[in-house]
Amino acid sequence: MSFMYNPFPFDDPRPVNRPELSKKTVESVVSGGTPAVAKKFVAELAPKAAKEGVIVAFDGYTTASWKLFLNLMARECDLLGLQFEEIDVNEATLKSGKEIDDMIDSLLIWDTKIDPTLLYGKIYHGGYIGLMDEAKTAAFRADLPARKSAGKITAVFGYGSLIKELRDLYDVKCFFDITPKNSILRIRRGEYANLGKKHTGIINRTIRRCYYCDFECAVQNRKELFHNNVPDYYFLDNDPHKLQMLPFEAFADVCAQLVKYPFRAKPCYLEGVWGGTYMKKLRNLPKEMRNAAWVFDFIPMEVSVVVEAGGELLDINYCSFVHKEGVNLMGQACVDHFEGYFPIRFNYDDSYHSTGNMSVQCHSGGKYNIENYNEFGRQDESYYVVVTGHEAKTFIGFRDDADIPQFFKDIEAADTEHKPCDYMKYVSYEESKPGLQVMLPAGTIHSSGRNQVILEIGSLTIGSYTYKMYDYLRLDFDGKQRPIHTKLGEENVRQDRRYSVIHDPKSPEYIVQTPRLDKEGEGWQEYILGENPQMYISLRRLEFEKQCPQNTVDRFHVLALVDGEACRVRSVAHPERYFDMQFMDIVCVPADMGEYVIENLGVEPIRIHKTTLRQGFENDPR
Secondary structure, X not given: XXXXXXXXXXXXXXXXXXXXXXXXXXXXXXXXXXXXXXXXXXXXXXXXXXXXXXXXXEEEOOXXXXXXXXHHHHHHHHHHOOEEEEEEHHHHHEOOHHHHHHHHHOOEOOOOOOOOOOXXXXXXXXXXXXXXXXXXXXXXXXXXXXXXXXXXXXXXXXXXXXXXXXXXXXXXXXXXXXXXXXXXXXXXXXXXXXXXXXOOOOHHHHHHHHHHHXXXXXXXXXXXXXXXXXXXXXEEOOOOOOOEEEEHHHHHHHHHHHOOOOEOOEOEEEOOOOOOOHHHHHOOOOOOOOOOOEXXXXXXXOXXXXXXXXXXXXXXXXXXXXXXXXXXXXXXXXXXXXXXXXXXXXXXXXXXXXXXXXOEEEEOOHHHHHHHHOOOOOOOEEEEEEEEOOOOEEEEEEOOOOOHHHHHHHHHXXXXXXXXXXXXXXXXXXXXXXXXXXXXXXXXXXXXXXXXXXXXXXXXXXXXXXXXXXXXXXXXXXXXXXXXXXXXXXXXXXXXXXXXHHOOXXXXXXXXXXXXXXEEEOOEEEEEEEOOOOOOEEEXXXXXXXXXXXXXXXXXXXXXXXXXXXXXXXXXXXXXXXXXXXXXXXXXXXXXXXXEEEEEOOOOOEEEEEEEEOOOHHHOOO
């Protein structure tokens, strides 16, 4: 599942993880270009193929590309005197395009008064098997075994080829994986057509269809395959011309070693009309980028993890890693409660020296998301201010004197009549300064103002359920006025969250909290910045000069270096297992780490923002 509509095509070279891997695992990685990989793969199948024939299946994540590899396999078979046949499982088994359209389109919103850019719908939970024609699938099952013969390789390829109902047909099982960013870039380049379609379509509609159907099918399929160790081979398909192949047991070992270390994900960068310049300069991003409005540092469904294996860099879809090492990474209680998903997302929003604020917006709650979108649960967020310029503001909640019915009239007029709205009459704000933490439970009206960089931390549900209620009559990069979701905003905004309520420690809506000391030791303190029964996260800050001891106690920690030059996060029991953080890096400490220490590598005092799951989260409704 993804909501990354337009990532910038840039690979950040810095976030590389270097767990200690066995010689066997390192040497099992096959690379050197796709022709070399095809040669090695066919050579491994050839002895059995010559004697009795081999049927090999290729499944993969959405947008996986098998064409070049299959062509090269055919060439290698010719050289070895083997026959080669390829079969597209999707052509052989799927319902007609119209039948699939009728199934999926009925789940999507087509009323532009409700959803101006046609972003929303209900997630399809039927899996690949639900898209297959029963009679065609039965015929495929009956026919395939007869195609196996001595001296022949039969290659079955396509999405869902390894589902439970088909996998017994194959001698060898392969999975082509790809990072979310590369998947979206392929869609935007017109290299992918939705399931059941012959040709690609309008970009945003193709991506919406992916989110609500194709991605969901792919994620659930991969999760089951990896949990049960079904594949024999794992391929990284981030570049069709530079495939990397390794035995699935070697891939599993890479994940098993990585989860023993603190690690960093590889970010994705996105431009935006309100985007600023701070992160672009800090991370030396390409000059061609207009800005870096969104820095997806650790959004589980959007990022990848890069692992060094000898001379190779393996860029692995982060969710694939989660599928393999969920319990060691997150803890059993977390895996059980969130059904195997990594439940928190992290990104930076940069409006530093920008043209304006983010939109005035709100998000929807659990009941609404489940009933209207078939989603997992609530969409909560929080903002932590890291960097500010002059007059920066963070908007949260309504003013005590706000005439909310009039606000609704004003934003409707802004949307339909292009009349500016004096939003400052309605929305309250905090004067931003580094260290300000605000919590944004679903329904809270909010915005990050211009001239700051915030660390945004949110809940699992990540579909673009951001209802823009006012956007300053601003034009998008395409010159069109940005869409407003007045109806959805009015349905979901919490009118009772006014300034005096959200600042009241006695109120259940206390979401702009004063930091309170929770723990301390020699030279360090740990403060609670934000905890609220409506949200399953605990937001904290560690402050120290030299070092700070920590213990995961079977609960993962996510750390952001929000002040200071550099620090090292290392295991106490295994000091060789560490990761060095630079300013504004985000690092995950797996639940299984136990005791660890954060050491200052510079001279400035260190401030670490720490996020973990709140005590009792497993008893909360989603």
